Amino acid sequence: xxxxxxxxxxxxxxxxxxxxxxxxxxxxxxxxxxxxxxxxxxxxxxxxxxxxxxxxxxxxxxxxxxxxxxxxxxxxxxxxxxxxxxxxxxxxxxxxxxxxxxxxxxxxxxxxxxxxxxxxxxxxxxxxxxxxxxxxxxxxxxxxxxxxxxxxxxxxxxxxxxxxxxxxxxxxxxxxxxxxxxxxxxxxxxxxxxxxxxxxxxxxxxxxxxxxxxxxxxxxxxxxxxxxxxxxxxxxxxxxxxxxxxxxxxxxxxxxxxxxxxxxxxxxxxxxxxxxxxxxxxxxxxxxxxxxxxxxxxxxxxxxxxxxxxxxxxxxxxxxxxxxxxxxxxxxxxxxxxxxxxxxxxxxxxxxxxxxxxxxxxxxxxxxxxxxxxxxxxxxxxxxxxxxxxxxxxxxxxxxxxxxxxxxxxxxxxxxxxxxxxxxxxxxxxxxxxxxxxxxxxxxxxxxxxxxxxxxxxxxxxxxxxxxxxxxxxxxxxxxxxxxxxxxxxxxxxxxxxxxxxxxxxxxxxx
Amino acid sequence: xxxxxxxxxxxxxxxxxxxxxxxxxxxxxxxxxxxxxxxxxxxxxxxxxxxxxxxxxxxxxxxxxxxxxxxxxxxxxxxxxxxxxxxxxxxxxxxxxxxxxxxxxxxxxxxxxxxxxxxxxxxxxxxxxxxxxxxxxxxxxxxxxxxxxxxxxxxxxxxxxxxxxxxxxxxxxxxxxxxxxxxxxxxxxxxxxxxxxxxxxxxxxxxxxxxxxxxxxxxxxxxxxxxxxxxxxxxxxxxxxxxxxxx
Numbered sequence: 001x002x003x004x005x006x007x008x009x010x011x012x013x014x015x016x017x018x019x020x021x022x023x024x025x026x027x028x029x030x031x032x033x034x035x036x037x038x039x040x041x042x043x044x045x046x047x048x049x050x051x052x053x054x055x056x057x058x059x060x061x062x063x064x065x066x067x068x069x070x071x072x073x074x075x076x077x078x079x080x081x082x083x084x085x086x087x088x089x090x091x092x093x094x095x096x097x098x099x100x101x102x103x104x105x106x107x108x109x110x111x112x113x114x115x116x117x118x119x120x121x122x123x124x125x126x127x128x129x130x131x132x133x134x135x136x137x138x139x140x141x142x143x144x145x146x147x148x149x150x151x152x153x154x155x156x157x158x159x160x161x162x163x164x165x166x167x168x169x170x171x172x173x174x175x176x177x178x179x180x181x182x183x184x185x186x187x188x189x190x191x192x193x194x195x196x197x198x199x200x201x202x203x204x205x206x207x208x209x210x211x212x213x214x215x216x217x218x219x220x221x222x223x224x225x226x227x228x229x230x231x232x233x234x235x236x237x238x239x240x241x242x243x244x245x246x247x248x249x250x251x252x253x254x255x256x257x258x259x260x261x262x263x264x265x266x267x268x269x270x271x272x273x274x275x276x277x278x279x280x281x282x283x284x285x286x287x288x289x290x291x292x293x294x295x296x297x298x299x300x301x302x303x304x305x306x307x308x309x310x311x312x313x314x315x316x317x318x319x320x321x322x323x324x325x326x327x328x329x330x331x332x333x334x335x336x337x338x339x340x341x342x343x344x345x346x347x348x349x350x351x352x353x354x355x356x357x358x359x360x361x362x363x364x365x366x367x368x369x370x371x372x373x374x375x376x377x378x379x380x381x382x383x384x385x386x387x388x389x390x391x392x393x394x395x396x397x398x399x400x401x402x403x404x405x406x407x408x409x410x411x412x413x414x415x416x417x418x419x420x421x422x423x424x425x426x427x428x429x430x431x432x433x434x435x436x437x438x439x440x441x442x443x444x445x446x447x448x449x450x451x452x453x454x455x456x457x458x459x460x461x462x463x464x465x466x467x468x469x470x471x472x473x474x475x476x477x478x479x480x481x482x483x484x485x486x487x488x489x490x491x492x493x494x495x496x497x498x499x500x501x502x503x504x505x506x507x508x509x510x511x
Numbered sequence: 512x513x514x515x516x517x518x519x520x521x522x523x524x525x526x527x528x529x530x531x532x533x534x535x536x537x538x539x540x541x542x543x544x545x546x547x548x549x550x551x552x553x554x555x556x557x558x559x560x561x562x563x564x565x566x567x568x569x570x571x572x573x574x575x576x577x578x579x580x581x582x583x584x585x586x587x588x589x590x591x592x593x594x595x596x597x598x599x600x601x602x603x604x605x606x607x608x609x610x611x612x613x614x615x616x617x618x619x620x621x622x623x624x625x626x627x628x629x630x631x632x633x634x635x636x637x638x639x640x641x642x643x644x645x646x647x648x649x650x651x652x653x654x655x656x657x658x659x660x661x662x663x664x665x666x667x668x669x670x671x672x673x674x675x676x677x678x679x680x681x682x683x684x685x686x687x688x689x690x691x692x693x694x695x696x697x698x699x700x701x702x703x704x705x706x707x708x709x710x711x712x713x714x715x716x717x718x719x720x721x722x723x724x725x726x727x728x729x730x731x732x733x734x735x736x737x738x739x740x741x742x743x744x745x746x747x748x749x750x751x752x753x754x755x756x757x758x
Contacts, residue, residue, distance in 0.1 A: 100674050107691040114689065127689075209683040211670060213694075216678025 044091060049073065050133050053089060064102040064203070065092045069140060077125050086140035087125060091133070104217050105203030110136055111210055112202045116177055119196045120170035141198050146186040146250075154257040154285050157292060161318050163197075164251050164295075168315035170197040171247065172470045175240045175311060175363055178208035182237065184246035185227045206237045221270060226259045230302045233270045240362060241304040244311060248299025255292065256284035260300060274302055275344035280332040290330035291321040297329040302344075309366035312470035313401055316368060316449070319469065323449035365399040367472035372462045372495070373406045374477065375433045382477045382508045383437060389506050390475055391441055402441070402448045404434045405465060407458040427452050459494035466499050473502045513538060516700050517715045518545035518628070518661025520562070521577070522552030522600065523704030523754070524740075526713040527561065529732035530703050537717060545661040546575025546615070546628035550593065551705050551750050553740035555600045558704075559608045574615035575628045575661065576637045582613055592747045599746060624720070625655035629662040639663050640697065647677040650695040657690060658697045659716070665708040666701030666716075666727050670694050682727040690723045700727060704737075705750075711757035 044066070048055050052074040060067040068089045077085050092106040113124040113136060123139035146163065149155065167189060174181060181188070183204040190198045204222050206212055214222060214237070221233045229245035236242070252260045260278035264270050278300060282293050295317055301307050308314040317324050335341075371390055373383060394400055408430055434450045441448075455461030466474055478492040496503045515534035520527050534542070542565050549555040566572050580589060580597040581604065589597065604612075617634040618627040629637045630645065632652035639662055640649050646669035649658060668680045672694050690696050701714025712729035719725075734754045741751040 100672065103693055104672065107693055110691065111689055209686050210688050211668060211678060211680035213670065213672070213678065213691075216670070217672055217674065217676050 044068070044133075050089070050135065051128050052076075053087070053137065055089070059088065063093075064105065065090050067091075070137070072137075085123070085125070086142070087137055088140040090136045090138065092135075100217065101214075101222075104213050106134065106136075108205060108213050109202045111213070112179060112205050112207050113138065115207060115210075116174070116179065116202075118173055118177075119192060120173045120198055122198060122200055141190045141192070141200070143190060143193075145200075146189040146191075150186050150253065153254050154287075155254050157255065157288060160251055160255045161292065163254060164247065164318045165315050166191070166195060166197040167199075167247055167250070168311045168318065169470060170199050171240075171243050171311035172315065174199060175243070180206045180208075180238065180240050181243050181246075182206055182232065183223055183227070184243050184250070185224050186250060189250075208238065212237055221267060225265055225270065226253075226261060226263050228270060229304075230274045231304055233267070233274065239304050240310070241307045244299050244307050244314060245301075245304075247311075247314070248296050248307075251292075252278065252281055252296050252300065255288050255296065256281050258284050271348065274348040275341055277336050277341070279335055280329075283333055289321070290326060291324050293332070294324060294326050294330040295321075297332065309399055309401070310363060310368075310470075312368055312472075313366065316401070316403070316469045320449055320451070323451075325446045365397060366401070367397060367399075368401050368403060368470060369393055369397075370403045370405055370462075370466055370469070370471040370474045372474060372476040372491075373404065373434065373437060374458075374479075374491075375406055375430065375437060379477070379479060379508065382479060382506065385508070386475060386477050386506045387437065387441065389504065393473075393475070394441065394443065400447070402438070402443055403451065403465075403469065403471065404438050404448065405451045405453060405462065406430050406434055407461055408452050408454045409458065410454045410456055427454075459491045459498070462491070462495050463499050466501055471501055473504060474499055475504045475506065477506045477508065479508050512540050512720045514541045514543060514718045514720055515539035515715060516543045516545065516626075516659050516698070516718060517703050518659075518700055519547040519575070519664055519702035519704060520544065520549075520552075520558050521547055521702065521704030522549045522555040522558050523713075523737050524552070524554035524557050525733045525737040526704045526730075527558055529730045530713050530715045530728075531561075533728060533730045534715065534717065539717060542570035543619075543626050543659065544570065544572040545626055545659060545700075546573040547577045547661060547702075548572070548575065548612075549600050549604075550577030550580065550596050551741075551746075551753075552737065553744040553746065555603050556605075556608065559604065559611065563608075563611055571619050571621075571626060572615060573619065573626060573628050574612070574617055578612045578615060582609065592750060596746055596750070599744065620653075620655055622720070623656045624718075625653045625658045627658065627660050629660060631655075631658055631660075637662065640669075640699065643669065643677040643679050646679065646697050647671055647675070650677070650697050656692070656695055657718075658695075659718075660697065660699055661702065663699055664702035664705055665699065666714050667699045668725075668727075669697040669699075671696075684727055684729040687724045687726040690725055692723070696725075698725060705753060707753070707758040709756070709758045711755060 044055055046055055046057065053070040053072055055068045055070055057069045058066060059069055068091065070087050070089045072084065072087055075084055092102055110127050116124065122141055125137040128135040181199055183201060184199070188199060188201045190200060192198060204214065219235060221228060221235060223232050227246040227249045229242035231239050232242050249260055261273045264272065280293055281296055282288050299307055299314065308317065371386060373386065375383060390402070394402065408426060430452045431450055438448060453461045453465060462474065474495060476492045476495055478490060492505050496505060517530055544562050548558055548562055562572055577597070581601045618625060625631055627634050630640050631649040640646050640660060641663050650671045666682050668682050669677055671677045698716060700716035701708070703713045703715055706712065706714055710729060711734045712731045715728055715730070717726045717728065738751040738754040741754065742748060
């Protein structure tokens with residue numbers, strides 16, 4: 001059983017094997033179920049028709065499954081616009097029937113994929129009967145996986161950050177759908193033409209509300225050597241922040257060209273990451289800014305609770321590095337001394353698996369709340385009311401992160417130097433006002449950010465910001481209804497109508 | 512075919528009505544009642560007539576230990592509350608209803624699906640499947656790939672792989688899941704008429720036999736009324752309380 005990275009730059013079909021030589025502990029208890037092994041499937045060839053799908057081209061051959069580009073001869077998935085989707089068929093290699101992981105991973109993927117929606121996952125179209133030929137039919141994502149970029153690492157910081165932002169958004173979307181990927185690695189990440197990251201291969205994934213077939217079957221860690229999170233090594237399969245660790249490994253590698261924890265293949269080799277810290281990224285590549293080192297090392301924290309609360313919060317920091325409060329991680333140089341490593345090793349030897357969290361609980365306890373403020377002297381009463389509501393929200397959700405946002409109106413026409421200078425002053429002034437407004441909320445520095453957005457259309461800017469930063473809730477004020485406002489339409493009304501998340505409108509009391 | 516599986520109705524009219532309406536709304540095409548139609552609750556006659564009506568339309572129905580109880584003179588093996596209810600229930604039923612119970616089968620096997628009240632290894636002994644050991648024993652005792660059973664008043668889903676490993680899962684309401692053909696499954700929908708997992712909402716399951724999609728449901732119903740009727744019938748107060756608390 002291998003756990004190598006697939007060699008092909010194409011969409012990877014390979015299931016990652018459990019990291020063990022003999023993962024399937026054969027039970028001494030003979031099961032009646034074992035008499036129902038599926039019959040050996042036919043050998044697939046180009047031109048063959050399976051369940052109405054014609055096999056056109058083998059795109060990839062992994063250790064546990066093959067990927068075929070196919071044509072649906074029955075055209076069953078024609079869109080209302082009359083278009084036929086590009087499809088691939090994933091076929092598990094059932095000759096590896098002696099390897100129980102391949103089968104269970106296929107069952108897991110077939111169970112989870114139909115539940116997933118949205119642009120960050122390949123669309124699921126159908127599955128084949130296990131009696132005849134087991135397969136999954138899904139959307140063909142064009143292009144190559146992120147694996148192709150790895151040979152060119154270290155990459156420019158901008159590209160590393162852009163990858164991080166997009167993958168964090170995809171992870172947040174996945175976690176929101178109750179799924180933890182648990183095998184995030186370059187070959188499992190693709191990008192749509194528009195730039196959105198698509199996560200593929202759900203063979204090792206965990207759905208919060210479905211049985212965990214893998215967890216029941218195998219007690220050994222499952223994942224991919226370089227990327228697996230410490231808690232996964234200990235057998236924990238319900239920690240969404242495990243994916244954040246893998247993303248941290250990936251960003252580390254892209255930024256430095258090195259693997260933070262090497263490529264261990266034994267369980268003892270994997271356990272090293274429970275106590276041995278990686279070389280700080282800036283030691284490898286001084287061009288990496290301190291804030292990026294801070295973010296990467298925070299993702300790589302051994303204790304999941306020391307990482308970012310959610311992938312959305314990680315994405316928010318990657319997009320707003322100036323708002324990040326730096327710790328000793330940012331300036332760290334060299335690995336920790338022998339003594340502290342030995343201490344951690346001693347501690348790790350007796351470590352119990354971390355307390356188990358429910359993923360949905362965790363996500364709901366760490367929302368990003370955006371407060372959109374219009375600060376002016378004429379409406380201090382309203383901004384006071386907004387602050388009161390915000391305080392109540394923070395009291396019920398102490399894990400929440402607050403993003404305080406105000407809009408500075410700009411004209412559409414380019415500005416000359418003098419106005420830009422004035423604008424800069426204006427920008428700072430508004431920032432100061434925002435901080436002043438939030439001061440009495442007494443939110444700790446690492447849980448609050450401030451943003452002055454420059455925009456012509458305030459509502460559109462708020463909606464965009466909420467979308468880009470995976471905001472869970474917007475709090476916005478409404479200054480009541482003047483005739484003019486009714487005629488033009490208010491900012492809050494537009495935000496309520498168009499935002500993707502919950503919007504709470506605080507109304508100015510009428511006399 | 513969309514099969515609604517209801518078990519441990521326990522003479523609870525309000526819960527049964529709510530589940531049947533819920534299943535009908537979801538276009539259930541076939542019904543299976545896995546026994547313990549009566550006992551504990553205050554509406555045995557109504558519940559039996561309703562089940563008999565469904566059987567007339569092709570529904571499957573099984574014998575449960577409480578059903579058998581009313582046919583037997585004295586059930587010293589039952590606990591005091593259960594015996595008190597059995598005595599009371601016997602007086603509520605007419606001969607036709609008793610004859611219907613007498614003819615109930617212990618198990619029914621459909622295409623690859625086994626329906627049984629308690630377990631597959633010895634249905635008539637009423638032993639509980641309440642852990643992975645027992646679930647494995649039951650799954651190994653049948654050729655059917657999917658077993659539906661009741662008796663334990665908590666919803667659970669057990670599964671067994673080729674290697675014989677058994678896993679247990681506490682299902683979430685209202686989320687369908689496809690049952691892989693590569694393993695055995697044992698489904699306990701939970702009790703319609705007397706849930707015991709701390710949630711008073713009635714339980715049942717829907718299973719699509721073609722798509723192999725299974726959904727568990729929790730259906731809120733008027734437990735206060737059902738509970739009040741238990742008290743009014745002079746049945747043990749603890750049984751009324753149980754409906755409100757769900758256990």
